[in-house]
Amino acid sequence: MIEIWGRRSSSNVQKVIWALDELGLDFKRHTVGGGFGGTRDPAYLEMNPNALVPVMRDGDITMFESNAIVRYLAARYGEGSLRPKAPKALAAAEQWMEWQQLNVVPHISAIFWNLVRVKPAERNDKAVADAGAKLTTVLAIADKRLAASTWFAGEDFSFGDIVLGVLYWRYSQLDCSRPDTPNIKRWFEALQQRPAYRKWAMVPVGNSIEEWNANEKTLG
Numbered sequence: 001m002i003e004i005w006g007r008r009s010s011s012n013v014q015k016v017i018w019a020l021d022e023l024g025l026d027f028k029r030h031t032v033g034g035g036f037g038g039t040r041d042p043a044y045l046e047m048n049p050n051a052l053v054p055v056m057r058d059g060d061i062t063m064f065e066s067n068a069i070v071r072y073l074a075a076r077y078g079e080g081s082l083r084p085k086a087p088k089a090l091a092a093a094e095q096w097m098e099w100q101q102l103n104v105v106p107h108i109s110a111i112f113w114n115l116v117r118v119k120p121a122e123r124n125d126k127a128v129a130d131a132g133a134k135l136t137t138v139l140a141i142a143d144k145r146l147a148a149s150t151w152f153a154g155e156d157f158s159f160g161d162i163v164l165g166v167l168y169w170r171y172s173q174l175d176c177s178r179p180d181t182p183n184i185k186r187w188f189e190a191l192q193q194r195p196a197y198r199k200w201a202m203v204p205v206g207n208s209i210e211e212w213n214a215n216e217k218t219l220g
């Protein structure tokens with residue numbers, strides 16, 4: 001059986017376990033990382049020398065890097081579903097996954113980190129404002145794409161929706177202003193109809209470090 005190492009509160013772990021559920025695959029998850037520790041144990045470092053989550057093992061294949069894991073699972077188990085078969089849709093899925101990771105994730109993470117993961121006295125308000133301004137620009141690009149197609153890769157859900165899908169839920173839960181993006185709103189509502197998304201991505205985030213720590217513990 002496929003094994004995953006990583007706490008459920010991690011957005012990078014969520015990408016992988018959501019993808020596994022979309023593919024209908026059974027998996028065994030080991031809770032490590034964050035307050036649970038374990039990522040600096042020698043056996044763990046053998047699997048991921050970066051001491052980060054997630055790690056995935058499938059038979060003789062052990063991998064780190066969440067996006068690469070999602071693409072591996074899609075290639076092995078989701079040809080024509082999570083991984084588009086048509087070259088045009090596959091190209092779009094690859095492009096948007098890469099783009100979301102490089103252009104959107106850092107800004108959502110900056111807001112999240114400052115509003116939730118540090119104590120109010122350590123908050124960097126300028127970093128939050130700068131990230132908010134950048135998100136207005138980049139989310140307009142995503143919104144335009146989603147005006148032209150139902151999902152990022154075209155008319156079908158694919159791994160091109162996974163990265164922003166996970167991060168957008170987190171963003172939606174933060175106490176901050178968000179740009180008006182009607183096509184992202186429609187896409188986000190469609191995501192929320194997917195049982196696997198509801199189960200693994202729509203988890204409590206919290207609005208303070210104390211709430212985050214409590215949620216992390218409960219989620220495991």
Ligand SMILES: N[C@@H](CCC(=O)N[C@@H](CS)C(=O)NCC(=O)O)C(=O)O
Pocket residue numbers: 010011012013032033034039051052053054064065066067
């Ligand atoms: N590029 C890596 C980043 C992994 C990463 O930064 N994971 C975070 C959680 S989202 C982590 O391991 N933090 C330390 C911890 O949980 O102990 C990936 O996508 O897998």
